[in-house]
Amino acid sequence: MAKATIRILRYNPEGDAAAPAHQDFAIDVEPTDRVLDALNHIKWYVDGTLTFRRSCAHGICGSDAMRINGVNRLACKVLMRDVGSRVTVEPLMGFRVIKDLVVDMDAFFAQYRSVLPYLINDSRPPERERLQSPEDRERFDDTTKCILCAACTTSCPSYWANEEFVGPAAIVNAHRFIFDSRDSAPGERLEILNNREGVWRCRTIFNCSEACPREIKVTKAIGEVKRAILYRQST
Amino acid sequence: MAIVDRAKSLSAALTYRGREGMWTWILHRATGLGILLFLIIHVVETATVIYWPQLYEGFLDTYKSAFFRFAEVLIFFSVVYHALNGTRIIVQDFWPLAMRRQRQLAWAAGGLTVLAMIPITFLMIRPLLGGPEPGEERHRQRIERQQATVPATTPVVQVTP
Numbered sequence: 357m358a359k360a361t362i363r364i365l366r367y368n369p370e371g372d373a374a375a376p377a378h379q380d381f382a383i384d385v386e387p388t389d390r391v392l393d394a395l396n397h398i399k400w401y402v403d404g405t406l407t408f409r410r411s412c413a414h415g416i417c418g419s420d421a422m423r424i425n426g427v428n429r430l431a432c433k434v435l436m437r438d439v440g441s442r443v444t445v446e447p448l449m450g451f452r453v454i455k456d457l458v459v460d461m462d463a464f465f466a467q468y469r470s471v472l473p474y475l476i477n478d479s480r481p482p483e484r485e486r487l488q489s490p491e492d493r494e495r496f497d498d499t500t501k502c503i504l505c506a507a508c509t510t511s512c513p514s515y516w517a518n519e520e521f522v523g524p525a526a527i528v529n530a531h532r533f534i535f536d537s538r539d540s541a542p543g544e545r546l547e548i549l550n551n552r553e554g555v556w557r558c559r560t561i562f563n564c565s566e567a568c569p570r571e572i573k574v575t576k577a578i579g580e581v582k583r584a585i586l587y588r589q590s591t
Numbered sequence: 592m593a594i595v596d597r598a599k600s601l602s603a604a605l606t607y608r609g610r611e612g613m614w615t616w617i618l619h620r621a622t623g624l625g626i627l628l629f630l631i632i633h634v635v636e637t638a639t640v641i642y643w644p645q646l647y648e649g650f651l652d653t654y655k656s657a658f659f660r661f662a663e664v665l666i667f668f669s670v671v672y673h674a675l676n677g678t679r680i681i682v683q684d685f686w687p688l689a690m691r692r693q694r695q696l697a698w699a700a701g702g703l704t705v706l707a708m709i710p711i712t713f714l715m716i717r718p719l720l721g722g723p724e725p726g727e728e729r730h731r732q733r734i735e736r737q738q739a740t741v742p743a744t745t746p747v748v749q750v751t752p
Contacts, residue, residue, distance in 0.1 A: 426608030562612025562693050579687035
């Protein structure tokens, strides 16, 4: 057991404070505890009003993305021994804060839906599955890993500056179908992303790639979509 | 329901602990704006040579002060860095595989800039330490060469109007 101070940026919409403020919690933690365990400890034993999202707690549901020591991480994938005895936990930047660490993700999911993130193929379904070669499957393997936690989109300076920007997460999910040989509508998605709020707002800053808890090469995927738009227009 | 609006200020953005990509982006922006500012000053200042030649001479003298010599070094740095980092971004854009080494490439652009700036800074700051003006010696040699190629006995052609 070791002492740790967890500094949390809190905001209560029903309280008197107009702006979010930091609050420190001194608790005992194991080095192998995750930041999520520390938050749970605070909520269960110290202050039940602390509000945050979490679900599977094993890095796959994408609920507990937050800013830990200044950088976007999943609270369930960061060990206390890796962040030191003083940890600052803040809500994701660029989204409106609803309460404490809970942010409003409606716009994020609307942008995700805007890129048609599902298989489009109007041809008659074959008797068995639509076959695909391992090479064709490999083409978009990286972008299938996205869990929609929004760590990438809320690490993006272009998104902070302009919430109309479709954001890295939506482009990653468009990439997943644009380069799928079984899909018949990559052109439609490229058209959507060629919009002024589409891929061209990306300035290759790489914050998204550094933030992704699934280690998706987000900026590279965006680069491939940019190139696909460019080469499609030049032919 | 009261909700806190999204942070939009530069100071809020700078609290994000981004890595090489974020800092090179900020530096790329800053150097780009620096070059733009320089160009505006430069155009205005050069325009005075037509209307107020004395003023222009005054400008040139001002640029020889220590402050402006260091400012000129900064301009040179901005141009070199913006060019090299811009090349890095273009390479990454057309060859996304290069993005696997984005951190190293960012350091390479910065490193090459520093390397280039060592002799450049030396040459530009030397006049402050009593050294020659950059280009002055070459200018003198060129004038000498021109005079040497013109024979002294060449008859002067009189052009009558």
